Structure formats: structure tokens, C-alpha cells
Amino acid sequence: MTFLGDQPQDIEVQIRELILKHISNPNSIILAVTAANTDMATSEALKVAREVDPDGRRTLAVVTKLDLMDAGTDAMDALLGRVIPVKLGLIGVVNRSQLDINNKKSVSDAIRDEHAFLQKKYPSLANRNGTKYLSRTLNRLLMHHIRDCLPELKTRINVLAAQYQSLLSSYGQPVEDQNATLLQLITKFAAEYCHTIEGTAKYIETAELCGGARICYIFHETFGRTLESVDPLGGLNTIDILTAIRNATGPRPSLFVPEVSFELLVKKQVKRLEEPSLRCVELVHEEMQRIIQHCSNYSTQELLRFPKLHDAIVEVVTSLLRKRLPITNEMVHNLVAIELAYINTKHPDFADACGVMNNNIEESRRNRMRELPAAVPRDKPPGAGTQGDQEGTGNWRGMLKKGDEGAPGSGPASPHKGLAVNLLDVPVPVARKLSSREQRDCEVIERLIKSYFLIVRKNIQDSVPKAVMHFLVNHVKDSLQSELVGQLYKSSLLNDLLTESEDMAQRRKEAADMLEALQKASQVIAEIRETHLW
Known part of the structure; x- marks a missing residue:
């Protein structure tokens, strides 16, 4: 930096920046001083004031050196506000000259001479100008300005004081009784964890579902909708069902749909409920883990004083949840296994469904019995066949010409021209059309599976x-506090767990100092409000 004499080269820039820094504050009052023996319209002080206060609402102009104006001139127009447009007014003063200062002229004498000059030169304006009037005006403006700002200022101070009081409370006082402090923190964390699950926590999350509310959502929305989306017949097609029926009949044709085929198929479908059930356990376990962080962030901020205690609590709760997870999974697995262990076809709901279907089947059987005589060849001797022989096992036989027994897939021949051959050992053609008996048997099984699946x-x-x-x-909610106490409430761990973070003492002191300053500011404001404003 280059100096001119004893001043830096950019002294003007520094002065301008310093002035703008203070007068740019919208709460400040600008005192623009201009000499009477210069052109007021081009005053540098007024020019800078107009930059930040173009309307002149918070600018008070002061005209000095009234006694140094050229002979034949005066400052009447300026003192009457006709030259400088400012809202707070314009006041003229007469200062002590350098000779007066050298001669040690007192301020009281200077004010007396100033008043005499104003009475002589500007008698009609003498009472509204001068140093005394300027002092009273500035005090009045300042007090009124403070009074206007008091409500907002008071509110801001109260808000800040409450914030720093809360912050200071979260920092807590230095630990004196370690046993009591540790037990208190453990108890509070356990209580807040349980309250979050029960929905009675002090700090309620508004951005997303948390704790017990999310667990309820998992049970009745996520898990419930997932189960409802599972198709009772998903993964099964008609060929699967038909194959199961055939495999359940053994070497003998069956007159009725085998019950074993129903059990095999329905167990396969019920097994599909296990995966979403285990996923439900996993989602609840994840939410129980998230509650730890929620309590740390919102409910027990004083734990931040003791980072090692916080980490230890998180580890204990996480370990407890980890131990309960396989036990819960095993129970849910058993719930599905129980359903698979015994297919209760006597269940009232299932019995009702079976009754309706049996009535339909019986009606169909009677219809077939009425049509049977027309289907029996006249040359067939009495007793040579039964209805089962005519129906086969759900029409699972074909009529082959003699010598074509090994040719599966050939079309049915006339009964009197061929031999009846059981085709249970022939693979079911995937693309072939099912007979009416096969279609009916498959529909019966499908309805039974769906009915029983919905019950399960x-x-x-x-x-x-x-x-x-x-x-x-x-289990976690009931045993959490005892688990924490058992794992952490040990004399050998007290010093380590209750070690504060390094900067905690410094932050506590800063918060206490700021709170004290805010309390003093509040007292000053209260005193100002009671002060008489003239």
C-alpha cells in the first residue's frame, strides 16, 4: 500500500466503504453534513446518502459554517428545506473555528455565541437550529426509531433466548454423579423408544410415517396388499392339475377326483405365502432399527454430549433386534408349516364351499345317468361293463382298433369296432383339448384349491x-431398558461412557455467554419502553 504523506493511497475508497457499510443498514439514521459556503446541490455527503436512501426517509441534513458565507448571501432557502429534499429535516449550526479551539474557547461559550448569531441572522428560525436543537432532535429520532423497532426486536430476542436456553439445556451441566446421570440417560432413551412405537413420543415426525405408525402400515397396507395380490392358482395350469389327478389315481382308473391330488396342489400354493410373511418380518425389523436414529436425533439430544454412550446404546439395541430376528422368522415359518401340516377339509368355511360344489357334481352325475342307456352298445352283454367303464377315469381312455394298442393319440373309434385301453401311462398331450370329464375334474380341483387357499x-x-x-x-419394547442397564450400567464403564466430546465445554460456555447477553438486551428494551419520549 502506497501512502501520501501519512495517509494510504486509497484513503478515499476506504472512507467511502466505511460510510456505506454503516448507512446501508435500514435501521440506521443518516446524518449528512454539508458546509453552507459550498454548493449544497452537489454535496458529496448528500450524494452518498441518496444512494442508500433515495427518498430521504432516514436522512437528517446538517448545514455547518453558517457564519462563513459570503457577504450578501444566506442559507434561508436551505434551512427552509427548499434546496435539500430530506424527510427528517435540516438543521443549521455554527461550529467553533480553529482559532476558537486554539484559544480554548469552551463549548458553552460557543453555544451561547451560536445562539446569538442565529437570533441576529435568522431570528425566525433560531429556535429550530443550533447545536442544542440538533442534539435534542437526534435523541428524539433515535428514541422514536428504537420504540418503533422494539416489538420486532423484543420478539427476536425472546426467540433467540429460548433457542440458546434449549441448546444450553441439551449441553447439560458438568457431570457430578455419574451413576445417576448414566441411569437417567438410559431410562430416557428406553422410554422415548417405546413412546415412538406407541405413538406418544414428544417429538412427532411430520415428514413421513415413523415408529408404530409405520409398523401398522407394514402390517395392513404393505403385507396385506402383498398377500391379496397372490393368485390362489398362480403357477398352476390345467395340465399341472390334470397330471396331479392322474398321478394320484395309481394303476386303477378312478370314479372320483382323488383327494390326494387336492392336498398336494393346495400345499404347493400355501407354501407361496411364506416368502411375503418373512418379508413382513424384515420390514418391521428395519423400522425398529430406524427408531434408534429417530430417538437420537429428536428425543435425546443430550446423548450428543457423550458420543461413546450413544454408540454403546445403538450397539445394544441393534444386538437385541438382531437376536430377536431369527426367533421371529422361525415363528412365522412355523405358522406356514402348521397350515401345511394338516389340511383341514372339515373347516366350516371350506365345508360350505364343498357342499355347493358337491351339489353341482351330483346334479351332473344324475344328468349323465339319464343319458347312459343311449351310450351302451346293444350287442354288449349285460353286466359286461359299468358306468365307470363307460366314463373311464375322467374320459382318460381311448378306443383303439385291434393291433393299434401302442398307437396313442389316434382318434376314438366306434365301441363295437375296437378294444378299450387305459392311457394313464401315456404322457398328457399339452396342446390337446380336454374332454368334458377332464375339464370338469380340473375345475373342481381349482375351486377347492381357491376356497381353501383363501381360508389359509x-x-x-x-x-x-x-x-x-x-x-x-x-419383546424388544418390554426388555429394552433391562437390557441397556444390564449391558451398560457397570462401574468399570462409567468414566468411558460419560466422557464428553472435546468441544462440549467450549460450546456450553459460548451458549451461556450468548444467553446472558440476550437477557441483558431484554432488560434494556424493557427500560427503553418505560422512558419518556419527548
């Missing part, structure tokens, strides 16, 4: 949430 699905939808609540949620 309803049971699983009800029992899985109950199992998760009992073996995971409630």
Missing part, C-alpha cells in the same frame, strides 16, 4: 402380525 391366507394375514408383535416388537 386369511389366517396368515391375521397371525403373522400377531407373531411379529409378540416375538419382536413387544
Whole structure:
């Protein structure tokens, strides 16, 4: 930096920046000083004031050196506000000259001489000008300005004070009784964790579902909709069902649909409920883990004082959840296994469904019996065949000409021209059209599977949430505090767990100092409001 004499080269820039820094504050009052013996219209002070206060609402102009104006001139127009447009007014003053200062002229004498000059030169304006009037005006403007700003200022101070009080409370006082402090923190964390699950936490999350609300959503929305989306007949086609029926009949043709085929197929479908049930357990476990972070962030901020204690609590809760997960999974697995262990065809709901279907089947059988005589060849001796022989096992036989027994897939021949051959050992053609008996048998099995599957699905939808609540949620909630106390409340761990972070003492002191300053500011504001404003 280059200096001119004893001043830096950019002294003008520095002065201008310093002035703008202060007068740019919208709460400041600008005092623009201009000499009376210069052109006021081009005053540098007024020019800078107009940059930040173009309307002149917070500018007070002061005209100095009234006694140094050229002979035959005066500042009447300026003092009457005709030259300088400012809202707070314009006041003229007479300062001490350098000779007066050298001669040690007192301020009181200078004010007396100033008043005499104003009475002589500007008698009609003498009471509204001068140093005393300027002092009173500035005090009045300042006090009124402070009074106008007091409500907002008071509110801001109160808000800040409350924030720093809360911050200071979260920092807490230096630990004196380690045992009591540790037990208190553990108890509070356990209580907040349980309250978050029960929906009674002090800090309620508004951005997303949390705790017990999310667990409820998992049970009745996520898990419920997933189960409802499982098709009772998903993964099964008609050929699968027909093959199961055939395999269940053994070497003998069957007059009725085998019950074993129904059990085999329905178990396969019920098994599909296990995966979404285990996924439900996993989602609840993840939410139980998220609650730890929620409590740390919102409910027990004083744990931030002791990072090692916070980490230890997180580890204990995580470990507890980790231990309960396989137990809960095993229970849910057993719920599905129980359903697979015994297919209760005597279930009231299932019996009702079977009754309706049996009536339909009986009606169809009677219809076939009425049509049977027309289908028996006249040359067939009495007793040579039965209805089962005529129907086969659901029309699972064909008529082959003599010598064509090994040619499966040939079309049916006339009964009196061929021999009846059982085709159970022939693979089911995938593309061939099913006979009416086969179609009817498959439909019966499908209806039975769907009816029983819906019963089991309803049971699983009800029992899985109950199992998760009992073996995971409630168990963790009930045993959390005892687990924390058992793992952490040990004399050998006290010093380590209750070690504050390095900067905690410094932040506590800064918060206390700021709170004290805000309290003093509030007292000053209260005193100002009671001060008489003239």
C-alpha cells in the first residue's frame, strides 16, 4: 500500500466503504453534513446518502459554517428545506473555528455565541437550529426509531433466548454423579423408544410415517396388499392339475377326483405365502432399527454430549433386534408349516364351499345317468361293463382298433369296432383339448384349491402380525431398558461412557455467554419502553 504523506493511497475508497457499510443498514439514521459556503446541490455527503436512501426517509441534513458565507448571501432557502429534499429535516449550526479551539474557547461559550448569531441572522428560525436543537432532535429520532423497532426486536430476542436456553439445556451441566446421570440417560432413551412405537413420543415426525405408525402400515397396507395380490392358482395350469389327478389315481382308473391330488396342489400354493410373511418380518425389523436414529436425533439430544454412550446404546439395541430376528422368522415359518401340516377339509368355511360344489357334481352325475342307456352298445352283454367303464377315469381312455394298442393319440373309434385301453401311462398331450370329464375334474380341483387357499391366507394375514408383535416388537419394547442397564450400567464403564466430546465445554460456555447477553438486551428494551419520549 502506497501512502501520501501519512495517509494510504486509497484513503478515499476506504472512507467511502466505511460510510456505506454503516448507512446501508435500514435501521440506521443518516446524518449528512454539508458546509453552507459550498454548493449544497452537489454535496458529496448528500450524494452518498441518496444512494442508500433515495427518498430521504432516514436522512437528517446538517448545514455547518453558517457564519462563513459570503457577504450578501444566506442559507434561508436551505434551512427552509427548499434546496435539500430530506424527510427528517435540516438543521443549521455554527461550529467553533480553529482559532476558537486554539484559544480554548469552551463549548458553552460557543453555544451561547451560536445562539446569538442565529437570533441576529435568522431570528425566525433560531429556535429550530443550533447545536442544542440538533442534539435534542437526534435523541428524539433515535428514541422514536428504537420504540418503533422494539416489538420486532423484543420478539427476536425472546426467540433467540429460548433457542440458546434449549441448546444450553441439551449441553447439560458438568457431570457430578455419574451413576445417576448414566441411569437417567438410559431410562430416557428406553422410554422415548417405546413412546415412538406407541405413538406418544414428544417429538412427532411430520415428514413421513415413523415408529408404530409405520409398523401398522407394514402390517395392513404393505403385507396385506402383498398377500391379496397372490393368485390362489398362480403357477398352476390345467395340465399341472390334470397330471396331479392322474398321478394320484395309481394303476386303477378312478370314479372320483382323488383327494390326494387336492392336498398336494393346495400345499404347493400355501407354501407361496411364506416368502411375503418373512418379508413382513424384515420390514418391521428395519423400522425398529430406524427408531434408534429417530430417538437420537429428536428425543435425546443430550446423548450428543457423550458420543461413546450413544454408540454403546445403538450397539445394544441393534444386538437385541438382531437376536430377536431369527426367533421371529422361525415363528412365522412355523405358522406356514402348521397350515401345511394338516389340511383341514372339515373347516366350516371350506365345508360350505364343498357342499355347493358337491351339489353341482351330483346334479351332473344324475344328468349323465339319464343319458347312459343311449351310450351302451346293444350287442354288449349285460353286466359286461359299468358306468365307470363307460366314463373311464375322467374320459382318460381311448378306443383303439385291434393291433393299434401302442398307437396313442389316434382318434376314438366306434365301441363295437375296437378294444378299450387305459392311457394313464401315456404322457398328457399339452396342446390337446380336454374332454368334458377332464375339464370338469380340473375345475373342481381349482375351486377347492381357491376356497381353501383363501381360508389359509386369511389366517396368515391375521397371525403373522400377531407373531411379529409378540416375538419382536413387544419383546424388544418390554426388555429394552433391562437390557441397556444390564449391558451398560457397570462401574468399570462409567468414566468411558460419560466422557464428553472435546468441544462440549467450549460450546456450553459460548451458549451461556450468548444467553446472558440476550437477557441483558431484554432488560434494556424493557427500560427503553418505560422512558419518556419527548
